[in-house]
Amino acid sequence: MGSRHTYYHVLYVGMINIMMFVPYFLIKERFHGAVLGMLIALAIGTILSLVSMACYERFPGLGFPELCDLYLPRWLTVTINLYGALLTWLPAGAIVIYSYSETVRMFFYPEMNPFVNLLLMAGAAVWASSRSTRTVQFVHEMMIIIVSPLLIMFLMKAIFNPGMDWNAIRYVSGYVSKPPSFITIAAGSFLFSGFMSLIVFNRFHQQGFRFRFRWIVPVFATFFLAVTFFVPIGFHGTEAVEDYVYLWSMTADSMIMEYGFINRVLFVFLLIFTGVSLLFIMNTWHVAILLIRHSINRFALVEEAPVSKINLWIALAAAGLSFVYMRFINVDRNQMISEVWLITRFFNEIVFLLIMLYFVWKKRKEGSTS
Amino acid sequence: MRKALLCFFLLVWISGCEFKDIDKRFFVVAMGVDATGKKDKPYLVTLRLAIPASKVGEGLAESQIEKVESPSIAEAIRNLKAHVDKEFDFGHCRVFLFGEKLVAESMDEPLNWLSRRRDVQLISFLAVAAPNAFHVLSANPTTERLAGNAFFLTFGGEGTVSPYTVTEYLFDSFRRFKEKGLDPYLPIVGFDGDSYVAERLVLLNKKKEILTLDPEETKLFNLSANKFSRSGIAADYKGRRLALFISRLSRDISIEKGEVPIVHLRLKVTGMVEESTASLMSNNLAKAESILEQSVNKQLEALLVKIRDADVDPYGFGLRYLAQYFGSEQDYEYWRNVYPRVQFQVDTRVVIESTGLVR
Numbered sequence: 001m002g003s004r005h006t007y008y009h010v011l012y013v014g015m016i017n018i019m020m021f022v023p024y025f026l027i028k029e030r031f032h033g034a035v036l037g038m039l040i041a042l043a044i045g046t047i048l049s050l051v052s053m054a055c056y057e058r059f060p061g062l063g064f065p066e067l068c069d070l071y072l073p074r075w076l077t078v079t080i081n082l083y084g085a086l087l088t089w090l091p092a093g094a095i096v097i098y099s100y101s102e103t104v105r106m107f108f109y110p111e112m113n114p115f116v117n118l119l120l121m122a123g124a125a126v127w128a129s130s131r132s133t134r135t136v137q138f139v140h141e142m143m144i145i146i147v148s149p150l151l152i153m154f155l156m157k158a159i160f161n162p163g164m165d166w167n168a169i170r171y172v173s174g175y176v177s178k179p180p181s182f183i184t185i186a187a188g189s190f191l192f193s194g195f196m197s198l199i200v201f202n203r204f205h206q207q208g209f210r211f212r213f214r215w216i217v218p219v220f221a222t223f224f225l226a227v228t229f230f231v232p233i234g235f236h237g238t239e240a241v242e243d244y245v246y247l248w249s250m251t252a253d254s255m256i257m258e259y260g261f262i263n264r265v266l267f268v269f270l271l272i273f274t275g276v277s278l279l280f281i282m283n284t285w286h287v288a289i290l291l292i293r294h295s296i297n298r299f300a301l302v303e304e305a306p307v308s309k310i311n312l313w314i315a316l317a318a319a320g321l322s323f324v325y326m327r328f329i330n331v332d333r334n335q336m337i338s339e340v341w342l343i344t345r346f347f348n349e350i351v352f353l354l355i356m357l358y359f360v361w362k363k364r365k366e367g368s369t370s
Numbered sequence: 371m372r373k374a375l376l377c378f379f380l381l382v383w384i385s386g387c388e389f390k391d392i393d394k395r396f397f398v399v400a401m402g403v404d405a406t407g408k409k410d411k412p413y414l415v416t417l418r419l420a421i422p423a424s425k426v427g428e429g430l431a432e433s434q435i436e437k438v439e440s441p442s443i444a445e446a447i448r449n450l451k452a453h454v455d456k457e458f459d460f461g462h463c464r465v466f467l468f469g470e471k472l473v474a475e476s477m478d479e480p481l482n483w484l485s486r487r488r489d490v491q492l493i494s495f496l497a498v499a500a501p502n503a504f505h506v507l508s509a510n511p512t513t514e515r516l517a518g519n520a521f522f523l524t525f526g527g528e529g530t531v532s533p534y535t536v537t538e539y540l541f542d543s544f545r546r547f548k549e550k551g552l553d554p555y556l557p558i559v560g561f562d563g564d565s566y567v568a569e570r571l572v573l574l575n576k577k578k579e580i581l582t583l584d585p586e587e588t589k590l591f592n593l594s595a596n597k598f599s600r601s602g603i604a605a606d607y608k609g610r611r612l613a614l615f616i617s618r619l620s621r622d623i624s625i626e627k628g629e630v631p632i633v634h635l636r637l638k639v640t641g642m643v644e645e646s647t648a649s650l651m652s653n654n655l656a657k658a659e660s661i662l663e664q665s666v667n668k669q670l671e672a673l674l675v676k677i678r679d680a681d682v683d684p685y686g687f688g689l690r691y692l693a694q695y696f697g698s699e700q701d702y703e704y705w706r707n708v709y710p711r712v713q714f715q716v717d718t719r720v721v722i723e724s725t726g727l728v729r
Contacts, residue, residue, distance in 0.1 A: 163542060167686060253541070
C-alpha cells in the first residue's frame with residue numbers, strides 16, 4: 001500500500017464534513033469567531049495529522065490495537081479499543097447515514113418512507129463494511145476514481161461561478177479578529193481526521209514504509225475547509241446563508257449546467273455524495289468491526305477469505321442501531337448529536353496521539369536498552 | 371439464508387414509492403402570483419400547465435391555464451388541485467412571475483412560500499409581470515415550440531442574449547432580500563401580441579418596489595452592475611449618431627473614505643464601431659473615444675444618483691464598502707446614514723479596437 005491510500009481517507013473525510021454539519025456550525029459562528037477558529041483548527045489539525053502519521057511510520061504493519069497489546073495491559077487495550085469502536089467510529093457512520101438518507105429523501109423521493117430509504121443505504125453499507133480490510137481498501141480507490149471527475153467539475157463550477165459574491169466572502173473574512181469559538185475549532189479540525197483511519201489501515205504498510213508528499217494532508221484539508229465555509233456565503237450572502245437547513249444542497253442547487261442533460265447541479269452533487277457517504281460509512285463501520293474483533297480474539301489480519309461471519313453480524317448490528325437512531329432522532333437532534341460527536345472526537349484525537357507518542361517513546365527506550 | 375435475504379430485499383419494493391406515471395402528471399412550467407386587492411383573498415395564483423403532445427412545432431405548444439383566488443399561496447395550490455385531473459409537478463417550474471400590483475405592495479409572502487418548497491429550484495427565473503401575471507401567462511407566443519420554453523429562452527441566455535434583459539435567479543433574490551448593503555431587483559416582462567418583452571427593471575428595497583428603470587437605464591445598469599458585455603453604447607459625434615458594440619468589458623469599484631464616501635466606478639470598454647455615418651480615421655478615433663467616454667460617464671452618474679436618491683442599493687455599494695474596509699456593525703450603520711449623500715465618480719475608458727469593415 002502506498003501513501004496515496006491514506007490520502008484517500010483524507011479526501012473523503014474532507015468532503016463528508018458537509019454531512020456532519022460542519023458548515024452549519026461554522027456558518028452559525030461566522031460573525032463570532034469562525035474565521036479565527038478555522039485558522040486555529042488548521043494549525044491543530046496539521047500538527048495532529050502530521051505527528052500521528054510520523055508515529056505510525058515507526059510501526060509499519062501494526063495497527064493501533066496491536067500496539068496497545070505490545071505496551072499496555074490487556075484490560076486497557078480492550079477499554080480503549082471498545083471505546084473507539086462504540087463511541088467514535090460507530091456513531092460517525094450512524095450520523096452520516098442518517099443525514100445522507102434524509103437529504104436524498106428530501107430531494108429525490110420525498111414521499112418515500114424514510115426507513116425504506118435507510119434500508120437501501122444500510123444494506124449497501126453492511127455489505128461493504130463487512131468485507132476484509134484489503135477489499136475495503138480497494139473499494140476506496142475505485143470510488144475515488146469514479147467520483148473525482150464529477151467532483152472536480154462540481155468544485156470548478158462552484159468556485160468560478162458568476163453567481164459567487166466575493167464581496168460577501170471578503171466581508172466575512174474580515175471578522176478574523178473576533179475571538180475564536182470552540183465548536184469551530186473542533187468542527188474545523190474534523191477535516192483532517194482522515195489520518196485516524198491509520199488506526200487499522202497502518203497494517204498494510206511494509207517494513208521501511210515512509211509517507212511521500214505528506215504536505216497533501218494539510219493542503220487538502222485547508223482547501224476543503226475554505227470551500228465548505230466560503231462557497232455557501234458566496235452564493236447566499238452573509239445573511240440568508242443561515243436560513244438553509246440543507247445548506248450545501250441548496251448551494252449546489254444555485255448552480256446551472258446550461259448544456260448538461262440535467263440543468264440542476266444539485267443532482268450531480270447528490271450523486272457525488274452517494275459515493276462519498278457510502279465510502280465514509282463503510283470505513284467507519286469497518287474500523288469499528290476490526291476494533292471489536294481485536295478486543296474479542298486479537299484478530300489483526302488484513303486479508304481473510306471467506307470473511308468471518310462475525311463481521312456481518314457486527315455490521316448488521318450497526319445497521320440496526322442506525323434504524324433505532326432514525327426512530328428517535330430528527331434533523332435538529334442529529335445536529336446536536338453531531339456537535340457532541342465533533343467535540344469528543346477532537347479530544348479523542350489528542351488522546352490517541354498522546355498514546356501513540358507514548359508507544360514511540362517506549363519503543364525508543366527499548367531500542368536503547370537492548 | 372441466501373433465499374431469505376433475497377425475499378427480504380424484494381419485499382422492500384412492495385411498499386413502493388408513491389410514484390405517479392408521467393401521463394398522470396401535469397407539469398407546471400410557470401407560475402404567477404397577483405395581488406387582488408381583496409381583504410379575504412389577497413392572492414390570485416395562476417399556473418401554466420404543459421400538455422404533453424406528440425407533435426412539436428412552432429406555435430403548437432399547448433398549455434392549460436388554471437387560476438384561483440386565495441388567502442395564501444399554499445392554499446391556492448391545494449385548491450387548484452381540485453380544478454384538474456392530474457397531479458401537479460413543480461419539478462420543471464423554472465419561472466415565477468409576480469404582478470406589478472403585488473410587487474408594489476409586498477414580496478414577503480411569495481418569497482416565504484418559495485423558500486419553503488423543496489421542489490422549487492433555486493435556479494428559477496423571477497420577474498415582474500406587466501400588467502399582471504395572469505395576463506402574461508395566458509398569452510401564447512406564436513413561435514413557442516414547447517410550453518413555457520419561450521421564458522427559458524428569454525431569460526436563460528440560451529436563445530436571445532439581450533443587454534436589456536436582466537436575468538434574476540431565485541437564489542440571488544433570496545440573498546438580496548436579506549443582505550446588508552445589497553438590494554434586490556427584478557426584470558419586468560410583458561407581452562406584445564406575439565412574444566415576451568423584457569427590457570425594464572424594477573428596483574426594490576427589502577420589501578417592495580421602489581423604482582422602475584426605463585430600457586436605456588436598464589441596459590446601462592446591466593452593463594455596469596452585472597458586467598454584461600455584448601451590449602452597446604452610443605453618443606452623438608459631429609451631429610451624427612455613433613454606436614459602439616462592446617466586445618469586452620471590465621469594471622472595478624472602490625470606495626474612498628472621507629467626509630462623505632466617494633464611490634469610484636471604473637469601466638473599461640473595448641469594442642468596435644457598428645454604425646457611424648461620420649468617417650473615423652486614426653486621427654479622430656481618440657476624439658470619438660473621448661466623446662463616448664464622457665457620454666457614458668454622464669449617463670451612468672445620473673443613473674447612480676437616481677438610484678441613490680430612491681434609497682436602494684442594487685449595486686451592492688454598501689457590501690462593497692464593508693468588504694473593502696472589513697467593516698463591522700457600526701460601519702454599516704454609518705454607511706446607512708451617509709448613503710443618501712454618497713458621491714459617485716464614474717471613470718470610463720473606451721477603446722475602439724476596430725471600425726468594422728470600413729473606416
